[in-house]
Amino acid sequence: MYSNNFKQLNLSAGVRQILWLLLIFWLLSIGGGFLLRGFVFILGLIIVAPVIGFFGLQWWLRSNVVQSECPVCQHEFTGLKNQTLDCPSCGESLQVNDKKFQRIAQDGVIDIDAVEVNASVVE
Template sequence: MNSYSSRLLWLKNFSPGCFVNLLLLTFLLGLAGLSWIINGLLMILGIIIITPVIALLIFKWWLKNNLVYGHCPVCNSELTSFRNTESYCLNCGEALQIKNGEFHCITSVDTVDVEIVDSYDNQIESSS
């Protein structure tokens, strides 16, 4: 027998008495006060939907209060960083510290960075 004929056999054996028994069982469960199951499922569904929305709002509030926008004091490029942290300028590479919502150089502005170039290597390359 194939599955199609077994379904026809099941529908053939289905009587109105079975349907009445199903309705009676549903009615008795309703009388027993099982509405807490439905209420619980609705609460779980509500928590699943509302929790990410609340988490997103809290995260946006935290970002608004902890992000600092400003300009690099050395090269004047726009920067974004977290409050009370140390970061680097993406344009010039200067080490910066954020204090009171402003970017400040960790080293003083008067400090000069010097790169050492070996002149001996340059003389050999120019003579070749």
């Protein structure tokens, strides 16, 4: 009884193997070229995509990253084009315009340069 069951199990496993082989041969005969072309395409994509990504990223960085100095404290740092950012050194709010950082002045705030005047010259 037990051996009979085992034989049946073996047979069904063999049948399953044959069916798998038939399925593979059928796929290869029908779409073998298609499968091969798809495989080569995916392989090419895996190789080419990182190269394109690398050069694309370099191009993007070159056209969008701005390195300049803070107009307030002259600390040199990098920022992204068309963005507002804070100077890491003095905390001044800055905007990137024409590859240079410009101070974002609030309404009513006027930029002035302090000039040291010697007291003896005035008298």
